[in-house]
Amino acid sequence: MTILVTGASGHLGHLVVDALLERSAPASDIVAGGRSVDKLADLAERGVRTVALDYNDPETIAAALDGVDSVLLISASEPGKRYAGHKNVIDAAAAAGVSKFVYTSVSKATTFDWPLGAEHKATEEAIAESGLPAVILRNDWYIENYTADVQRAEQSGVITSSVGDARVAAAARKDYADAAAVVLLGDGHIGEVYELGGDVAVSYDDIAAAAGEVLGREVSYVRISRDDLLAGLAGAGLDAGTAEFVASMDDGIRGGVLADTDGTLARLIGRPTTPFVDGLRTALGR
Structure with missing residues (x-):
């Protein structure tokens, strides 16, 4: 069984290849695709076949699929420009007749109305319409998403957000990568939609406490209003459309x-x- 991991030059994709190898998948059975083959050099040194693969270039997708049985489509990283590339991969995989198609979506993609979920919802719908034997992995937030907030808090002592008392079931990228490897290698997953999240849903007060533990200083969570957030983003130079998306x-x-x-x-x-504080410590190299 040959497995194609798309987006393998990115953080999650590279970790999925690592996880496949850790689970004794033969390196010769793994194809790592990415826009920059140079960024896949360490995988090539481990015996993994590496290929150029650009979601927006159907020729590279078709070439990467040669001889492939299973595909992991890792969602593209640029919001607002993802769907067309995703559709190219879906169409090519359907034409190639792959036996398993796995997609990394986002929590509640089809049931919660927010801008981040729109392209994931459209992608899930396209996968269903394609008839591909598919598995959907709806990943919650990554612990690593908070790295920049915590780095700023090292100087300021605060983490600010307009999420109020929200909780987030974050997990480490490695956790989600391990799940993708399990699904790619195992039987019985076709047709499943897995909502994936960390074992503990943390509040932003919890996040501030974890940041303080890692940084060795007091960090507090400061609740701000949506209007204050928009004003701060505008002051930082973001255009109105980008600021609204962030809000x-x-x-x-x-x-x-x-x-x-x-x-x-x-x-x-x-x-x-991975416990939140441990994931944060690893992300910050502490």
């Missing part, structure tokens, strides 16, 4: 889109998910 992210989090956790991720990977 909408907080709206969704405040509305609970990332709050739910039922242990599915831990059950898939066969271990507890």
Whole structure:
């Protein structure tokens, strides 16, 4: 069984390849695709076949799919420009007749209305319409998403947000990568939609406390209004459209889109998910 991991030059994709190898998948059975083959050099040194793959270049997708049985489509990183590239991969995989198609979506993609979920919802719908034998992995937030906030807090002592008292079931990228590897290698997952999150949903007060523990200083969470957030983003030079998108992210989090956790991720990977403070420490190299 040959597995294509798209986006392998990115953080999550590279970790998925690592996880496949850790689970004794032969390197010769893994194809790592990315826009920059140079960034895949360390994987090539381990025996993984590396290929150029650009979601917006159908020729590279078709070439990467040659001889492939299973595909992991890791969602593109640029909001607002993802769907067309995703559709190219879906169409090519359907034409190639792959036996398993796995997609990394986002929490509640089809049931919660927020801008971040729109392209994921459209992608899930396209996968369903394609008839591909598919598995959907709806990933909650990454602990690593808070790295920049914590780095700023090292100087300021505060983490600010307009999410109010929201909770987030964050897990480490490695946890989600392990889940993808399990699904790619295992049987019985076709047709499943897995809502994946950390074992514990943390509040932003919890996040500030974890930041303080890692940084060795007091860090507090400061609640701000949506208007204050927009004003701050404008002051930082963001255009109105980008600022509104960022504010909408907080709206969704405040509305609970990332709050739910039922242990599915831990059950898939066969271990507890990474505690928030440990994931933060690793992300910061502390």
